[in-house]
Amino acid sequence: MSVFQLVLLMGFGLFFMIGLVVVAIYSNEGNKNNLQTAKVTIWGTLDGGLIRQVMEGINFKSLNLDVSYRQKSEKTFDSDLAEAIATGQGPDAILLRQDSLIPNLKKISPTPYETYPLRDFKDAFIEEGELFVNAQGVLGVPFLIDPLVMFWNRDLFSQSGLANPPRFWDELFSLANQLTLRDTAGNIAQSGAALGAYDNITNAKEVLSTLFIQSGNSIADWNGPRSAVEVSFLQSPTPPDSVLSFYTQFSDIRKSVYSWSRALSDSQSMFLSNRLGIYFGFASESKTLKGKSPNLNFDIAMVPQTRNSSTQGTFGRLYGFAILRSSKNNLASYQAIVALTDKEAIKNISVLSGLPPVRRDVQVVDAKNPFRATFTQSALIGKAWLEPGVSASEDIFKNMIESVLAGFLDSTGAVSEAGQQLRLAYPK
Numbered sequence: 317m318s319v320f321q322l323v324l325l326m327g328f329g330l331f332f333m334i335g336l337v338v339v340a341i342y343s344n345e346g347n348k349n350n351l352q353t354a355k356v357t358i359w360g361t362l363d364g365g366l367i368r369q370v371m372e373g374i375n376f377k378s379l380n381l382d383v384s385y386r387q388k389s390e391k392t393f394d395s396d397l398a399e400a401i402a403t404g405q406g407p408d409a410i411l412l413r414q415d416s417l418i419p420n421l422k423k424i425s426p427t428p429y430e431t432y433p434l435r436d437f438k439d440a441f442i443e444e445g446e447l448f449v450n451a452q453g454v455l456g457v458p459f460l461i462d463p464l465v466m467f468w469n470r471d472l473f474s475q476s477g478l479a480n481p482p483r484f485w486d487e488l489f490s491l492a493n494q495l496t497l498r499d500t501a502g503n504i505a506q507s508g509a510a511l512g513a514y515d516n517i518t519n520a521k522e523v524l525s526t527l528f529i530q531s532g533n534s535i536a537d538w539n540g541p542r543s544a545v546e547v548s549f550l551q552s553p554t555p556p557d558s559v560l561s562f563y564t565q566f567s568d569i570r571k572s573v574y575s576w577s578r579a580l581s582d583s584q585s586m587f588l589s590n591r592l593g594i595y596f597g598f599a600s601e602s603k604t605l606k607g608k609s610p611n612l613n614f615d616i617a618m619v620p621q622t623r624n625s626s627t628q629g630t631f632g633r634l635y636g637f638a639i640l641r642s643s644k645n646n647l648a649s650y651q652a653i654v655a656l657t658d659k660e661a662i663k664n665i666s667v668l669s670g671l672p673p674v675r676r677d678v679q680v681v682d683a684k685n686p687f688r689a690t691f692t693q694s695a696l697i698g699k700a701w702l703e704p705g706v707s708a709s710e711d712i713f714k715n716m717i718e719s720v721l722a723g724f725l726d727s728t729g730a731v732s733e734a735g736q737q738l739r740l741a742y743p744k
Contacts, residue, residue: 512567
């Protein structure tokens with residue numbers, strides 16, 4: 317073969333190889349374009365603008381996902397969801413609060429531990445997140461926590477000669493007396509702490525739940541391998557009636573620590589009007605209080621703990637993503653939720669909301685926010701319980717408190733009745 321023929325043959329071979337490469341590239345691109353983008357719809361009650369900002373920072377296209385979020389009303393969420401599922405128009409996943417977990421349990425598709433190992437879950441998220449796991453698998457993946465904290469009025473404390481807020485509950489006995497003022501008719505004009513009643517105390521159920529939890533009372537939790545709810549309210553190491561007695565005495569006019577009347581305005585309004593020394597509210601309320609009363613001189617500390625107790629805790633409202641059984645694409649929903657709860661997404665929602673991160677491996681430093689450290693510490697000891705439903709648990713706690721204040725039952729009888737009502741409130 318001549319040199320010319322050899323060169324010509326090599327040239328043809330080179331062009332042939334180039335052609336194969338070009339065909340392969342265009343074939344791969346065509347295959348990618350032909351892949352259908354999976355659509356995932358999520359419903360929740362959290363602010364839609366906030367969630368969409370987090371979603372903008374996630375490259376869902378690389379996962380071949382089209383994820384959308386729809387904000388729904390808290391009042392009608394459960395009914396809207398049930399109706400949508402019944403008509404085949406429901407979302408693929410929901411962003412639910414911990415007190416809505418049990419009412420929606422039958423609608424949720426657990427993720428098996430073979431897919432999301434329990435060890436990975438516990439390593440990633442704060443302890444309260446374990447409310448979202450049971451023997452069947454991962455029911456929900458934590459996204460946001462809003463812990464209960466203590467707001468205290470710096471001006472009222474200074475005027476009463478008090479330098480610091482209480483660290484332990486027993487310190488409220490003397491503090492409440494120093495901060496509480498009465499008018500000439502003997503009525504409370506200024507209160508030391510909003511404790512004791514129900515109707516006019518914002519977050520009364522959560523405050524009393526905190527006291528029970530700190531006493532070692534889990535109230536209601538998962539019963540191991542049966543994946544059923546076990547009510548342990550009456551089996552606490554500390555008698556629950558003593559906890560209830562401590563709480564209600566602040567609204568009992570016969571007690572020396574009487575500092576709250578059911579005739580007063582609600583506790584948040586009292587705090588905003590500079591007439592309440594201590595207000596127990598959620599971390600998210602800091603923006604609300606500052607917005608409604610810019611000149612209110614308040615600070616925030618952790619909720620008091622029980623002295624000499626090994627159990628620390630404060631109530632936390634926990635939000636998490638759960639996949640629905642009616643979802644048309646469980647795999648895509650799972651991929652979307654994993655992306656929405658990874659380190660970067662959790663850091664973004666924490667920065668945007670001002671609330672602490674739910675992941676252990678995420679730290680948010682904000683020197684301009686003096687409350688963030690308190691929020692983060694509170695989140696780490698955050699706890700809650702498996703409520704049968706928001707309205708049911710509120711009615712039970714209200715009846716328990718009001719029956720004591722009205723003199724219908726003593727603390728022991730009220731707690732016993734509440735325990736029986738709790739057991740009947742859960743779906744079989």
